[in-house]
Amino acid sequence: MDFQDYASTFADCTLALALLGLLVYLSRIAPGLRGVAGWGWGHFGYTVGAALRGIASADLQLGPAPQSVELLVLAGAVLACCCLATLAWSAATFVRQRALAPRHRLALCAVAAAAVSATLAAHLSRNWVLPQAVQTATEMVMLSWIAWELRRLQRHPWRVPARTMQAAALALTLLYALEWLANSRQLPEQFLVNSFWLHLDVSLWFLLNFCMLMLGSFRAIESYQRTANVDPLTGLLNRRGLQAALGAHADGRPRVRGEPDGLAMLAFDLDHFKRINDSLGHEAGDRVLRGVARCLGGCVRSDDLVARLGGEEFLVVCAEIELAAALQLAERVRSQVAALQFAGLPPQLQVTVSVGVARGVRGEWNAVLRSADAALYQAKKQGRNRVEAAADPEPALRKP
Known part of the structure; x- marks a missing residue:
């Protein structure tokens, strides 16, 4: 990786940290709002994990590297996969505004556990291509889950940002499917290795997070309106x-x-x-x-x-x-x-x-x-x- 790649990675992590601060602040001013802070933490962890895995993998491709670099690949891939599950969990909780059913929690944990197990197996076999493939597969599954959950938001004003968020999640799923094909040599290796696809990836994630911030703001406003319309003593309408x-x-x-x-x-x-x-x-x-x-x-x-x-x-x-x-x-x-x-x-x-x-x-x-x-x-x-x-x-x- 050259200086430009490091600068771009640092900028991505900084933006994820800023988004985390905004979403945590939103959850603080609307205490009953579920899923918003979890989305912020999940996205920040995913960004940091993907950055660690990307930087360490680039160093491994240059030749023999110390064990600390290999551990960075493992840690980055595990962190990214677990935080992708956190994103899907938080999105479903946000849409429903209640705790997930046990079967949904079990399914998300099973996908995350399978991804972590595959990454550990890749580390033990010293296969440094497999962690990228595992992360890509996890991204496709979790983004599809997020798009499916967002179908529940039908009311105004949630409908437009929810549909936009669905489109961004499905576009990212398609992008990662193409990346999977490129990694498996079914597409030319250079197919996705250019600035257009990298900028598209970042832009779609930015759109996804911007829509989540919008939806969280709408939910917070609704919570304040509900509080203003309720008698605090009895809980009935005023x-x-x-x-x-x-x-x-x-x-x-x-x-x-x-x-x-x-x-x-x-x-x-x-x-x-x-x-x-x-x-x-x-x-x-x-x-x-x-x-x-x-x-x-x-x-x-x-x-x-x-x-x-x-x-x-x-x-x-x-x-x-x-x-x-x-x-x-x-x-x-x-x-x-x-x-x-x-x-x-x-x-x-x-x-x-x-x-x-x-x-x-x-x-x-x-x-x-x-x-x-x-x-x-x-x-x-x-x-x-x-x-x-x-x-x-x-x-x-x-x-x-």
């Missing part, structure tokens, strides 16, 4: 989150033939909640609010919205539901809240809720909410711990 979700939930939800039109709103208010705060303190009140929130979440359907509007007020939004079913849901919640037991809460401070129910068309949720609030006021007025439907519970559904 008023801002409810308003943001209502458009998609009520207006944009696809209609299913045979389902009733419109949506229902159930307004809940804890009865005499101020007495609990005044008698036992806000810590006890917070326990009650969390308990009621869990009860609400356990009673509603998976696609219903549950929000805490502030203080002791809660709201449930149910799309595509009849009024009778909404009233049954409200009564079920009321009875289950009344049966809740809280440590340290005396019987005279039993937790109950009053509920107001209204139903209307999906696009006029403000009017439905006002009707539900009016029904809640009537439930309070008539003795609390009861469910009341709005006086005209479906005004927006009636024809003029």
